Amino acid sequence: MTAQNTTGVQNVHPSPPEFVRQQLNSVLSDIKIEAIKTGMLFDADNTLAVAAGLKAHFGGVNSPKMPPLVCDPVCVSTSGHTLLQADAVKVMISDLFPITTLVTPNRQEAELILSQSGKQMEINSLEDMISGAMKLRGLGPAAVLLKGGHITLSMEEVRRVCDSSADIDVVRDGLLEENMEILQVAETDPSARHVVVDVLHQDGATTVFVRPRVDSTSTHGTGCTLSAAIACALAKGHNIKEATRLGTTYTHTGIEMAFPVGTGFGPLNHMHSIILRSIPLPTPSIPHPFTRLLIQATSGIWKSYVEHDFVKQLGRGTLPRECFIHFIKQDYHYLKYYGRAYALLGAKSPSFSAIGASAQTMLNVVTEVKTHASFCAQWGVSHKELDTTLESPATTAYGAFIIDTGLQGDRSKLVMALAACLLGYGEVGLWLRKEASKPNSWVKWEGNPYVKWMEDYSGEHYQNAVRAGLEAIEAEAVADPPSRARFNEWVKIWGRCTSLEKGFWDMAMGLL
Numbered sequence: 001m002t003a004q005n006t007t008g009v010q011n012v013h014p015s016p017p018e019f020v021r022q023q024l025n026s027v028l029s030d031i032k033i034e035a036i037k038t039g040m041l042f043d044a045d046n047t048l049a050v051a052a053g054l055k056a057h058f059g060g061v062n063s064p065k066m067p068p069l070v071c072d073p074v075c076v077s078t079s080g081h082t083l084l085q086a087d088a089v090k091v092m093i094s095d096l097f098p099i100t101t102l103v104t105p106n107r108q109e110a111e112l113i114l115s116q117s118g119k120q121m122e123i124n125s126l127e128d129m130i131s132g133a134m135k136l137r138g139l140g141p142a143a144v145l146l147k148g149g150h151i152t153l154s155m156e157e158v159r160r161v162c163d164s165s166a167d168i169d170v171v172r173d174g175l176l177e178e179n180m181e182i183l184q185v186a187e188t189d190p191s192a193r194h195v196v197v198d199v200l201h202q203d204g205a206t207t208v209f210v211r212p213r214v215d216s217t218s219t220h221g222t223g224c225t226l227s228a229a230i231a232c233a234l235a236k237g238h239n240i241k242e243a244t245r246l247g248t249t250y251t252h253t254g255i256e257m258a259f260p261v262g263t264g265f266g267p268l269n270h271m272h273s274i275i276l277r278s279i280p281l282p283t284p285s286i287p288h289p290f291t292r293l294l295i296q297a298t299s300g301i302w303k304s305y306v307e308h309d310f311v312k313q314l315g316r317g318t319l320p321r322e323c324f325i326h327f328i329k330q331d332y333h334y335l336k337y338y339g340r341a342y343a344l345l346g347a348k349s350p351s352f353s354a355i356g357a358s359a360q361t362m363l364n365v366v367t368e369v370k371t372h373a374s375f376c377a378q379w380g381v382s383h384k385e386l387d388t389t390l391e392s393p394a395t396t397a398y399g400a401f402i403i404d405t406g407l408q409g410d411r412s413k414l415v416m417a418l419a420a421c422l423l424g425y426g427e428v429g430l431w432l433r434k435e436a437s438k439p440n441s442w443v444k445w446e447g448n449p450y451v452k453w454m455e456d457y458s459g460e461h462y463q464n465a466v467r468a469g470l471e472a473i474e475a476e477a478v479a480d481p482p483s484r485a486r487f488n489e490w491v492k493i494w495g496r497c498t499s500l501e502k503g504f505w506d507m508a509m510g511l512l
Contacts, residue, residue: 070234149196176292
């Protein structure tokens with residue numbers, strides 16, 4: 001038992017070993033156990049009592065009856081109070097580690113355990129963490145998770161270490177992924193700041209779990225929370241790697257969604273996972289969770305749209321002139337549907353500010369049409385030719401879809417349909433600009449006949465509209481949290497519109 005608060009541990013009162021054995025037997029004799037987690041065992045006698053009790057009940061080392069055991073070697077509190085006596089560390093290594101599925105030390109605990117076993121080392125870098133995890137694995141547990149909360153690392157360091165070894169698997173949590181350029185611009189990518197890295201070593205395989213570092217005082221009991229969450233995931237049948245991923249994600253979110261308690265280091269928000277949400281609430285490190293989910297859920301079609309051959313040829317400057325002209329003429333007709341769809345959105349808007357935003361977008365479309373006509377004139381396409389050009393089936397299909405979506409009655413579905421076009425062009429523009437910035441890039445900026453198009457969609461004016469669009473759909477998800485079925489409808493619409501956008505590129509290439 002402990003006397004503690006958010007400022008630290010003031011005292012510890014150990015339970016008699018015999019009573020610990022009685023507690024253990026009381027639970028094991030009555031309830032089917034799916035997983036076990038040890039925490040603060042304090043002294044050698046209590047540590048031995050736990051190890052002996054588990055072996056006696058389940059049949060000892062390598063027994064098929066033994067459920068997964070997570071050993072959290074609680075040695076020293078954050079405030080510096082000793083929570084595991086020196087002789088208890090040796091008992092833990094000799095008696096508990098051989099029946100342990102996963103041991104979860106932090107840096108300080110790992111250094112203490114290794115020194116007690118004659119493998120003394122300091123752990124200050126990712127290389128040290130990987131080496132330390134391997135050495136700890138050699139002490140008997142089936143797997144080791146060396147926690148990195150007390151080690152400051154950058155994403156560049158992680159890439160350097162992991163790229164040097166093909167045997168290291170990297171699991172990214174809360175970091176921006178491929179084809180998320182619009183989010184790279186709209187938010188500060190956590191990978192550009194300091195990150196937290198946990199190292200898992202098992203069966204000769206090493207996995208590093210990388211997530212943003214959170215500046216928070218709500219970290220009291222973080223290690224205990226993590227080991228408990230992993231034990232819960234193991235109890236559900238997940239393997240060690242997946243259980244660790246789920247546990248680290250749960251713990252990270254608990255820190256981000258916590259509210260201050262006490263004057264020191266308060267607890268995490270352990271209740272966040274029981275709030276039924278198809279879309280997580282925005283957090284400081286993930287301010288656009290809904291957009292991430294949309295892109296991840298449709299990553300295949302999204303990638304094929306963003307990195308379409310039309311876009312690549314346009315970036316190289318090799319796109320046939322007739323393909324581009326066909327595209328801009330059809331885009332002119334599509335803007336009619338787009339403007340009408342925003343009129344529908346205004347009619348469905350619940351407030352004057354929302355009506356005003358829709359009306360402003362309609363005016364922007366009208367302005368864009370004038371700019372579009374001037375742009376077309378530079379390519380030899382007159383205003384008369386624009387008006388008399390017949391719509392392509394791809395244009396009609398896309399336009400009809402967003403109008404039909406708007407007529408169905410659900411305002412949020414129309415928001416999703418319109419956002420796919422706005423954000424999609426923003427992503428394409430930024431992707432081309434990013435590729436152009438690379439050494440010996442395949443993207444030709446200087447002298448490219450399509451450079452104005454690329455500059456427009458990667459430029460500040462359009463990207464400001466993208467940021468407004470991001471905020472609009474995120475606000476929609478927060479203000480009216482969808483059920484799982486409604487969320488799936490939103491994803492389906494986003495995916496359908498992305499597919500229709502790709503169809504526009506196909507049409508321009510003469511594939512439709």
